[in-house]
Amino acid sequence: MRERLSGNEAVAIAMRQIDPDVVAAFPITPSTEVPQYFASFVANGAVNTEFVAVESEHSAMSACIGAQAAGGRTMTATSSAGLALMWEMLYIAASSRLPITLAAVNRALSGPININNDHSDTMGARDSGWIQIYGESNQEAYDNFIQAVCIGEHPAVQLPVMDCYDGFITSHAVENIELLEDEEVKAFVGDYTPEYYLNNKAHPIAVGPLDLPVHYFEHKRLQAEAMRNAKRVILEVAADFEKLTGRKYGFFEEYKMEGAETAIVVLNSTAGTAKTVVDKLREQGVKAGLIKLRVFRPFPAEEIAAALAGVKAVAILDKADGFNAAGGPVFTDVTSAMYGRVDGVPAISYIYGLGGRDVRAGDIEKVYSRLAEIVKTGKIGEVYNYLGVRE
Amino acid sequence: MSKIVANDVKWRDISPGGIICDAGNAALFKTGDWRSIRPRWIEEKCKQCSLCYPTCPDSSIIMTEEALMRGFDYDHCKGCGVCAKACPFGAIEMEEEA
Numbered sequence: 179m180r181e182r183l184s185g186n187e188a189v190a191i192a193m194r195q196i197d198p199d200v201v202a203a204f205p206i207t208p209s210t211e212v213p214q215y216f217a218s219f220v221a222n223g224a225v226n227t228e229f230v231a232v233e234s235e236h237s238a239m240s241a242c243i244g245a246q247a248a249g250g251r252t253m254t255a256t257s258s259a260g261l262a263l264m265w266e267m268l269y270i271a272a273s274s275r276l277p278i279t280l281a282a283v284n285r286a287l288s289g290p291i292n293i294n295n296d297h298s299d300t301m302g303a304r305d306s307g308w309i310q311i312y313g314e315s316n317q318e319a320y321d322n323f324i325q326a327v328c329i330g331e332h333p334a335v336q337l338p339v340m341d342c343y344d345g346f347i348t349s350h351a352v353e354n355i356e357l358l359e360d361e362e363v364k365a366f367v368g369d370y371t372p373e374y375y376l377n378n379k380a381h382p383i384a385v386g387p388l389d390l391p392v393h394y395f396e397h398k399r400l401q402a403e404a405m406r407n408a409k410r411v412i413l414e415v416a417a418d419f420e421k422l423t424g425r426k427y428g429f430f431e432e433y434k435m436e437g438a439e440t441a442i443v444v445l446n447s448t449a450g451t452a453k454t455v456v457d458k459l460r461e462q463g464v465k466a467g468l469i470k471l472r473v474f475r476p477f478p479a480e481e482i483a484a485a486l487a488g489v490k491a492v493a494i495l496d497k498a499d500g501f502n503a504a505g506g507p508v509f510t511d512v513t514s515a516m517y518g519r520v521d522g523v524p525a526i527s528y529i530y531g532l533g534g535r536d537v538r539a540g541d542i543e544k545v546y547s548r549l550a551e552i553v554k555t556g557k558i559g560e561v562y563n564y565l566g567v568r569e
Numbered sequence: 570m571s572k573i574v575a576n577d578v579k580w581r582d583i584s585p586g587g588i589i590c591d592a593g594n595a596a597l598f599k600t601g602d603w604r605s606i607r608p609r610w611i612e613e614k615c616k617q618c619s620l621c622y623p624t625c626p627d628s629s630i631i632m633t634e635e636a637l638m639r640g641f642d643y644d645h646c647k648g649c650g651v652c653a654k655a656c657p658f659g660a661i662e663m664e665e666e667a
Contacts, residue, residue, distance in 0.1 A: 273586065273587065274586040274587065274588070275585045275586030276586070336585060336586070373585075374585070374588055374590060381590075382592040383588050383589060383590055383591075383592065384588065384589035384592065385586070385588050386587070386588075387587065387588075387589055389587045392576050393574075393578070393583065393587070394587075395580075396578060396579065396580040396583040397580075397583055397584075397586070397587045399580035400580050400581070400583055400585060401586075403580075403581075404585075
């Protein structure tokens with residue numbers, strides 16, 4: 179079904195089509211529209227969901243945890259400081275193996291306070307044990323949200339999933355989109371049938387008990403295995419989704435990487451801008467390519483190293499500064515993945531677009547020019563760089 | 570039940586998410602080694618009034634079927650001393666652990 183929708187509206191429609199048991203959410207720009215649209219579906223009787231209007235994001239995630247532990251399929255949405263306020267509970271959700279689905283509409287973290295888009299919110303949550311999937315467009319935000327339910331709830335995974343997309347750029351801009359029929363979505367996600375849940379009177383359990391040194395480490399090791407298993411499951415779910423829709427997803431999208439000498443690794447909406455630059459450079463005979471990272475947690479280390487094996491220089495773009503005095507978070511993981519697999523490829527970090535600073539084709543062109551210079555001279559120069567900041 | 574909470578359980582066999590998959594297994598967790606002081610029962614002073622029994626937070630007062638006090642479950646007694654305070658006859662005294 180062809181439509182034109184904002185990213186938030188598309189994700190809210192995905193929620194309606196899934197018809198979860200519980201949605202608990204607190205409004206924060208730019209994610210507010212997701213629970214707002216969804217609340218209207220609840221009021222209109224379009225879903226059977228229990229909508230919990232909580233008093234904070236900490237409470238939103240806590241309510242989701244309780245509902246999911248009880249055996250319900252649970253969802254929420256947030257951004258920026260809202261995600262930060264969920265922090266403690268994000269870890270509880272992941273370590274308790276509760277596959278909650280969260281629309282994480284990327285917005286800069288305070289401070290200084292800023293409502294516009296960068297990735298400092300979800301990048302900060304990258305080690306919370308949540309699966310993180312990033313999308314370039316409204317279509318991808320919608321498609322990833324539906325797949326997130328199947329990935330998280332898979333018996334070999336049982337982990338919560340963030341569907342990350344750019345605030346305002348993707349969340350509020352209206353684009354053409356191809357929606358699935360309601361019954362197709364319902365059939366694709368199926369029913370949530372956890373092995374253990376609190377509302378099972380035939381088999382009572384306790385969730386969240388104290389875990390002392392004799393058992394804690396084994397629980398964390400088991401949790402780490404679930405994230406490893408998620409790699410296989412993400413590809414299986416993507417294959418099923420492709421059969422249904424014809425739309426192909428993987429760990430990342432390789433755009434004109436055949437024979438590419440220089441490449442950029444970037445995620446979310448900036449990939450769209452970068453693709454137009456790659457097209458232009460290719461027309462000029464420049465062998466430029468692009469890797470748009472979709473799955474950041476679990477991190478596809480072997481696969482991304484293999485994809486970069488043929489390039490002569492690569493720039494990794496981060497819309498969040500890691501404040502580690504060494505480079506952005508995506509840069510750190512990509513170069514770590516390359517170590518011992520594709521040694522010797524010059525790799526540089528660019529921090530870009532913080533607090534919603536516009537990223538234009540000309541900015542991306544500068545990065546490709548710098549990479550061309552590195553290939554030509556063999557000199558890497560400064561590794562940790564900023565794109566678009568006033569010098 | 571005891572397998573996944575055993576002290577030597579391996580990570581592949583442990584419960585997902587740290588849940589307790591079978592309710593009512595608190596007795597498997599020996600809390601006696603938390604104790605720094607221990608209750609001593611002075612049988613000759615004890616009137617078998619049973620007032621100590623309901624005050625124990627760890628169900629560690631050993632009672633017979635006939636509701637006769639017979640001492641303490643030192644595998645689970647944490648040495649809180651509530652029973653010694655509750656006893657009207659001074660039949661329970663708290664002593665330093667050796």
